[in-house]
Amino acid sequence: MSNAKRHQGHDAALIAVVAVVVAALSILPMFRLGMEIIAPQGRFSTSALQSALSSSSTWIATWHSLQVGIGGTLLAVLLGTSVALLVSLTDIRLRSAFVLLFVAPLLIAPQVTALAWLQLFGPASPFLKLIGLAPPLGSRNPLYSTEGIILLLGVQYGPLVFLIVRAGLRKLPRELVEAGLSSGAGKWTVLRTIILPLMTPSIIGATALAFVSCVGNFGIPAFLGIPANYLVLPTLIYQRLAGAGPSVLSEVAVLSMLIGIIAMAGILAQDYTARRRDYRIVSTSMPAAPFALGCRRVAVEATMWLLILVMLVLPLLGLLLTALVPAYGVPLNLKTATSGNFKFILFEHGAASRAFANSIGLSLAAAIFAVVLAVPLGYLITWRERWWTKFLNLSAELPYALPGVVLAIASLLLFLKPVPVIGLQIYNTIWIILYAYLARFLVLALRPTITGLHQIDRALEEAAQVAGAGLMRRLRTIIFPLVAPATLAGGVLIFMTAFSELTVSALLWASGSETIGVVIFSFEQGGDSSYAAAISVLVVAITFILMLTTNIFARYLPSGVLPWRD
Amino acid sequence: MAGLKINNVTKHFNDFTALSDVSLDVADGEFVAVLGPSGCGKTTLLRLVAGFEQLDKGEIVIGGKVMSGAGANVPPENRRVGIVFQNYALWPHMTVAENVGYSLKVAKVDRAAREKRVEEALALVNLQGFGERRPANLSGGQRQRVALARCLVAAPSLVLFDEPLANLDVHLRAAMEDEFAAFHKRTGTTIIYITHDQAEAMALADRIAVLDHGRLAQFATPRTLYEEPANEMVASFIAGGMVLPADVLSGARDGSCNVRILGQETVLRCRPDEVARSDAKVCVRADDLDVVESGGIAIRVKRSIYRGGGSRIEAFPVERPDIDLHFDLPDPARLEEGAEARLAIRTGWVIPRAEGAGH
Ligand SMILES: Nc1ncnc2c1ncn2[C@@H]1O[C@H](COP(=O)(O)OP(=O)(O)O)[C@@H](O)[C@H]1O
Ligand SMILES: [Mg+2]
16 A cells, blocks of 8 residues: 555656646746736836837837738748648649658748848849849848748748648548549539638638747848848847847837737637637548649649749758858859858857857757656646646647747746745856747647657556556656657757747847857848858758658658658 | 455446446456447446546445545556456567566566566467567467466456457457466456457356446346346347237246237246236247247238348237347248248246346
């Protein structure tokens, strides 16, 4: 009986530890943020609220956020949905290679995307110079504009929409399509009257997610908007904090709340529309047979690969060429090309080489922490379902669902003063970035773990239980080995995302705790595009190597865990 | 070894009552089958005994120790019961030997002893030399054997089987049935065996508990269940019994009484306390019906299904078209659809008046 008590003690201890950690990473910062808005600096007052909301720059930035948010979302939905339809419903060839490349922009940090496109179209573009199309030096880069931001947001998040709609299309039972065709409807009619209506839940969900991502994006409006003095809420917050320091924290807390509200509005609108249309597909049968494109196939394929060329290959080429240019505006040829930029950022520039070490450490720590916590957390959420486990799941989602600026401001507020009782001071150190990363990226390992657990027969755990194994042992010897592939894939995703992260670290970094994202941003702001490009090239290379390496292990993974694998 | 007492157990899932007031008293070393249609609560009962679900009322006692009940709830890992799961639940990331040896490892049995016992367990299920294989590389029958070995290696006092043969083809089933019977004989372990297959239950079990919509319909030996069903559900569920309205004309004498069924008078078996009454039901089976030239009940044939060597005839009494009858007609005799014939009831059982289940 004492044995039984000990087991139950372990159970309770595990639940308590997991709950406390999740609360500390999610509820606590959000609560602190909320407190700051109603009671700035600890006293109830509406002064911060008033001063933030009465400033015209606030409303201009809000308007801009909505503008690029809606524009970027529309473009992303259009792009992602049409590509998903083509990939899923037609007989194009080289499907998985195409998907791998089409999804890649999602894994490349927004600021790297922005930099790459800027290099491609700018007056100093080595690429345009190579083909003799460069505008004169000193002319304005066309991407420094609202349209430019919308275009890049569309390119960045089109793949996100693609993934969701594609997953929906995979579940479309072929009988529904075949029933339509055999009642005499043509392919277009079937697409319009059967497939698209059935896909509305996926498309709506994807739209909401794209909107939240566009509104919360920092890298693209920072690179394209700040030079044109076109500010959205995240960049406004950044400028305020960079200019005036912590004294404006109460005010920027209000601004971050505004973004939070806009993002939430998107999610709630999606929830509302999704609930009014219940198109649940019941059967799980074979996917529909692809429509033959016939003689148009080659043309469609050519268009799709052209898309890859424009969306991925050319910008990255632009990036690479810029990284090889010795100085701004110098035309690139075999004689002038140099590896000096790479040498400089890796070995000579202190902050840059420090940033590599910092980012590698931070993303490794975030990935390992998330993997370790995701397994017991996912286990509680899926296999120990109680009324409060749903709440645990929501809490873990929150720091990722809300724009990164919100979490960054919340972390600043939380750690501006030393932690009470223990007196720990992590403000202006790398540890505050680590805290925010742990909070933000946990869910990227949690989601695949939950997917994985849902696909595992619970009897496997029960068999271990009747064999006498306690909870800790079951987690270690049965549950972890079974979900490990999915969880580790989530860990890789975290590493890739955190490695070149900018939104959170732009607000939290200090001298000594620079991240790669921050260094790219600083170089670009200081006009050293070649250095920024050199770092970006390395980041992209590492990302691709990781993608391809994980692909090798893909057959051990539940489907849908690796976004880039079709 | 341990007996199992299930006392007045009730289990709700939200509003749904999965089990209601179920009591079973299983003797030490007994082989008990739990039989019932799909969804009647068999798995729920087994999970309650194993400790995976918590009961709402009643108690479960294993080997004289209260495992579930007011104030007590021993977690599954401390109950020392073994389970053979329907889909085997073998751990795919372990070898056969690791699967089988897991509970010994948990119990900190030293390596040499563990290996020896794993070896013995595998030998018992005829899987010598399979230790290094992975479950994925085994056939369905072999996986079932591994599951059995994994269960018996810990010498549990009580073994639970949840429809262990449901996923196997017909030939393997017969072989595994023999294997289970041999396992029981050899180890003398108390066994609770869940199935929806009557033939399986009858062949294996000392006693069968029939569940119906979460209630215990009857708990008795296979022979009693067949010959003396306690209520209409058991009567019609077991071996396709027909439940017919009847008047009992006399009280029981020497275990039988006079009965009038559909106008025909006959003598049926009954309980010793049976009394004359007019609202009785009786249970007859296809074997108890004979086609006769005169007398008996006038019937009309609805359908004739050729069964090889004879036909199954479905018919109804001319006077009572709402009652379904069926019986077997050996070749060469034939009855076409719409034909009329006469049936005599040779024997049958008077279903006792409604009361609690069991004897
Ligand atoms: N965890 C659960 N939650 C809700 N209902 C359940 C749960 N488990 C079983 N049930 C319901 O209880 C009933 C009995 O289920 P079960 O014991 O699995 O039946 P059987 O094994 O006899 O087929 C079914 O109607 C089932 O839907
Ligand atoms: Mg069942």
